[in-house]
Amino acid sequence: MRVRDFMSHPAVAIAPDRPIAEAAQLMLEHRVSGLPVVDATGRLVGIVSEHDLLRRRSNGATRRPHWLQLMTEGQALAQEPERFHALTVGDVMTTEVVAVSDDTSLEEAGRLIEVHGIKRLPVIRDGRVIGVLSRADLLRALARAIGKAEAAKRHDTPMTDERLIELERQYWLQRSRGTK
Incomplete structure (x- = not known):
């Protein structure tokens, strides 16, 4: 069995210059927990997940979980709408992405998901994102x-x-x- 037989396609993707609020909306609409981030030609440049959207960065370092801060500090919650429109996907995305081709075996894809502790793999053909293989697909x-x-x-x-x-x-x- 190959990745192409079980991947979700076409991939719901987003550009790195889009606000994180748009990424959150796409994830909710499509009921996914992450999106491939692609340039104007459809080439993979990163991946953004719910975790990336909820993580708070300060001077390049990650502090305590942002969602916890939002729940415990009223001031942080008041600043959240501005943050969700000011930050872009490129600001929070993961750039070191593990990806597979549509011809990869499901066994290998499953191994990669397990070894890297990830939930999804972008699927690439001719350098462009064509789908996503998730744990649910496996x-x-x-x-x-x-x-x-x-x-x-x-x-x-x-x-x-x-x-x-x-x-x-x-x-x-x-x-x-x-x-x-």
């Missing part, structure tokens, strides 16, 4: 694989059992070698 792929395995088992029990045993053996073999 769950969909897993559900489909389980459904196919159950259907196959009803038709060919011994062969399916052998395949599942071999897949499990390979998985544990990889984990014992330190690869995920």
Whole structure:
């Protein structure tokens, strides 16, 4: 199975010069927790997440969680509308982005998500963002694989059992070698 079979596309993306309020609105409208950030030609320049929008930076350093400050300090909440229109996506986005091609295997994509502790991978083709693969997309792929395995088992029990045993053996073999 390949990324192209399960990615969300087209990607909902945003430009780095847009206000963070617009990014928040796009995330809410599309029910996503992050957006690829692209230049005018559609090339990936970063990613912005809910975490990036809620994080407060001061002189380049991150202080305590911004959402906590908003809940405990009335003065901080009063300044929030101005902040959401003054800061741009480029001010808060993450620039070191892990991305995959649409031809990447789901196994590799899942490994990257796990190793890097991230929730989504922008999907690139010819240097441009064409979609996003999220953890939810991986769950969909897993559900489909389980459904196919159950259907196959009803038709060919011994062969399916052998395949599942071999897949499990390979998985544990990889984990014992330190690869995920």
